[in-house]
Amino acid sequence: MFIELKNIFHEYNQDQLVKALVDINLSITGSEFIGLVGHTGSGKSTLVQLLNGLIKPTRGQIIIDGIDITAEKVNLNRIRQKIGLVFQYPEHQLFEETVYEDVAFGPRNLDLNEVEVKKRVEESLALVGLEYEKIKDRSPFNLSGGQQRKVAIAGVLAMKPGVLILDEPSAGLDPRGRDQLIDLLYNLHFEYEMTIILISHRMEEIARLATRVLVLDHGKLVLDGSPQEVFSNRKKMQELGLDLPQITDILHRLRERGFDNIRTDIFTISEASREIVTELRRRD
Amino acid sequence: MKGVEYEYKGLTEPALKNINFSVNAGEFISIIGSNGSGKSTLAKLLNVLLLPARGEILVNGLSTSNEENRSKIRQNVGMVFQNPDNQLVATMVEDDVAFGPENLGIPGPEIRARVDNALKMVDMDGFQRYSPHKLSGGQKQRVAIAGIIAMEPSCVVLDEPTAMLDPRGRKEVMDTISYLNREKKITIIYITHFMEEASLADKIFVMHRGQIINTGTPEQIFKDIRSLKEVNLDVPLVVELAESLRKEGFSVPGVMSIDGLVNYICS
Numbered sequence: 001m002f003i004e005l006k007n008i009f010h011e012y013n014q015d016q017l018v019k020a021l022v023d024i025n026l027s028i029t030g031s032e033f034i035g036l037v038g039h040t041g042s043g044k045s046t047l048v049q050l051l052n053g054l055i056k057p058t059r060g061q062i063i064i065d066g067i068d069i070t071a072e073k074v075n076l077n078r079i080r081q082k083i084g085l086v087f088q089y090p091e092h093q094l095f096e097e098t099v100y101e102d103v104a105f106g107p108r109n110l111d112l113n114e115v116e117v118k119k120r121v122e123e124s125l126a127l128v129g130l131e132y133e134k135i136k137d138r139s140p141f142n143l144s145g146g147q148q149r150k151v152a153i154a155g156v157l158a159m160k161p162g163v164l165i166l167d168e169p170s171a172g173l174d175p176r177g178r179d180q181l182i183d184l185l186y187n188l189h190f191e192y193e194m195t196i197i198l199i200s201h202r203m204e205e206i207a208r209l210a211t212r213v214l215v216l217d218h219g220k221l222v223l224d225g226s227p228q229e230v231f232s233n234r235k236k237m238q239e240l241g242l243d244l245p246q247i248t249d250i251l252h253r254l255r256e257r258g259f260d261n262i263r264t265d266i267f268t269i270s271e272a273s274r275e276i277v278t279e280l281r282r283r284d
Numbered sequence: 285m286k287g288v289e290y291e292y293k294g295l296t297e298p299a300l301k302n303i304n305f306s307v308n309a310g311e312f313i314s315i316i317g318s319n320g321s322g323k324s325t326l327a328k329l330l331n332v333l334l335l336p337a338r339g340e341i342l343v344n345g346l347s348t349s350n351e352e353n354r355s356k357i358r359q360n361v362g363m364v365f366q367n368p369d370n371q372l373v374a375t376m377v378e379d380d381v382a383f384g385p386e387n388l389g390i391p392g393p394e395i396r397a398r399v400d401n402a403l404k405m406v407d408m409d410g411f412q413r414y415s416p417h418k419l420s421g422g423q424k425q426r427v428a429i430a431g432i433i434a435m436e437p438s439c440v441v442l443d444e445p446t447a448m449l450d451p452r453g454r455k456e457v458m459d460t461i462s463y464l465n466r467e468k469k470i471t472i473i474y475i476t477h478f479m480e481e482a483s484l485a486d487k488i489f490v491m492h493r494g495q496i497i498n499t500g501t502p503e504q505i506f507k508d509i510r511s512l513k514e515v516n517l518d519v520p521l522v523v524e525l526a527e528s529l530r531k532e533g534f535s536v537p538g539v540m541s542i543d544g545l546v547n548y549i550c551s
Contacts, residue, residue: 040453172448172477174318175479175517176318177516242451
């Protein structure tokens, strides 16, 4: 799915005028996994609400799969089916009596027949790693927080969106839950070829998953590149007051302290360990 | 806590089983454990939001099961929760912070002093007349902490106070907690899913399925990477990188911070 944003401005009034987005120009192709990074209030949430048609920009055009969703009288239901949005703490929006009914809610709204609905519920629960038979009749409210989060994500996946946008999906999960979520997003993108836009404060997640990182600051797109490019630019990230992945941070500090040749475009522990060992042995 | 058990109605497995521990005044304790391991239940027992089904909890020698002790214990043990928006009720920061001491029947002039002092302690002096909804997540959470501090508790229990915050907000809250513990000698019981945060404590309790399965200093707890992963936990990334360097034959000491590791490598 191809997404294009042209000269997007968004402003709203909250006692005074807030410029939420300032002249955003951006193309996203179907094969990308986007990491969207920035402080609270930098415009990330506004941007994803625009993509999903929840709000309209003050100015500018958004074109999704050839359809201008900012045009008058556009059918937003079709857009919302194509672009799945997983809000922060999505489990707060579970409401049905059983897990089955909750996941089936979206597909039923697409007027699919019950056979297809059931198929989609089974598939999406399997995708998020829940056992259909064991969980379908349970009340979502008696599940653990981690399981509730998975059910909520399954509900979005059951719509078979081409693009999946997630806003801080790992917040509040324990370390194992975070790892499972990372695996899920990895599979959805690299196996099921879903376009993914991930908002996260956890740079480790961004570095492990994203093929492209977008950094927003005060509504402006200030950095756009591969994780290697963006996280190598330590100076800019520091100016913006943003973290680097810890591994990258360690390598940058080592370079500052005399390891002039050490690589800083590494994000995994094993690679970093090899790089440090190589540099230490070279010194001996 | 002595032999403390707790069960929720309708659940087959008890939420807490045979919990025994003591915390000394002035200690900074972190509690880690997967979702559903019993951490929040434990926290709620400490400030008499829940009562144990069996066993006893003593706070400064007072049993939480004795009704006469309750208000005294609640004043002594303050609670801070995950979502700052659910904890702030007033339309102005100073009213919010004054809410607790007012309920204690503290006279007006002293309340003023307590509110100003509490806001200073969380580095929010000057925000007295702000509306809470205009603050960032980290600022809101620090106002919530100030509201607790204004009741002059000897202990503060925090249940994942940084889970909903961005990195800047997390750092602000962690700095505040460290300050309250180190400078003001307030006992801290800190529940978190961030292993880096847990490593700042004097001691860590590891919970699994309603039990405390291990206690020790961060160095001791994070030494055993495999058994932590078995209970769905992890170690700080620095600890894992140090371990990986050890396997290559370098005698890295038990570092807990990025600075510590960088200093070792550069030496």
